[in-house]
């Protein structure tokens with residue numbers, strides 16, 4: 001089903017969804033240098049809608065633009081307000097927001113620096129890896145493609161063109177009957193999914209690859225690490241940001257992915273090997289519940305993470 005809603009914010013104003021178009025000579029369309037974000041808003045327990053960690057997402061958009069040496073022609077506060085306004089204009093409840101900054105048409109060629117345009121689309125988007133996936137876990141495979149090398153990409157940035165590797169890996173996984181792919185880095189360490197961070201649990205130790213490794217340091221990763229650290233005693237776990245190889249992953253008791261789109265999705269199988277008991281493990285279940293409680297505003301301590309759409 002085609003993604004749609006009523007209006008898109010583009011270059012400072014709202015336009016009907018069908019009219020928010022670009023020229024085929026749009027520079028980013030040819031070469032991929034553009035930056036984007038993926039953000040979710042949730043209707044909370046009280047019926048109010050709030051955007052989850054909006055300021056952090058807009059900060060990351062500006063950080064991505066900084067490393068890409070792109071000048072976004074708006075202040076961060078303007079984009080924060082436009083995100084909230086976009087949900088109101090489209091009359092959305094649970095939804096996804098996609099800010100995008102891209103180079104327009106004008107000159108052609110790699111050296112061209114055309115004007116930067118910005119759009120914010122918002123639309124309803126259900127569970128990325130399926131409701132079943134959230135409850136029972138998904139099947140993932142190790143990608144035949146490696147995660148890009150830290151020396152030739154800016155992996156802390158969400159740069160459009162860097163996602164071609166993710167698309168190819170995702171399509172390979174889907175073709176082979178899996179729901180997601182996991183990238184190893186060039187040294188054989190597990191990094192992340194095509195658009196999610198990776199966690200494993202073994203004997204009460206929760207591990208995720210460190211920020212300095214070949215990953216996007218996800219905002220959901222940070223959220224889950226915070227939830228895990230704040231409830232470590234209750235969960236009976238120790239938390240380590242530490243690299244692990246494929247065999248360690250296969251021997252894990254529990255594995256899960258985190259991301260704005262994927263939320264907290266358990267992995268029950270990796271490339272034909274069953275993980276733990278082959279479902280959603282007990283610690284994953286508890287962390288997933290805390291995550292959904294936090295995004296719905298059910299935990300006072302984490303209310304600061306919510307930007308209400310008033």
Ligand SMILES: Cc1ncc(COP(=O)(O)O)c(C=O)c1O
Nearest residue numbers: 195196197216218219220259260
């Ligand atoms: C490559 C990659 N890794 C991880 C993530 C998860 O990041 P976040 O939790 O900020 O959505 C994303 C999604 O933005 C991503 O594109």
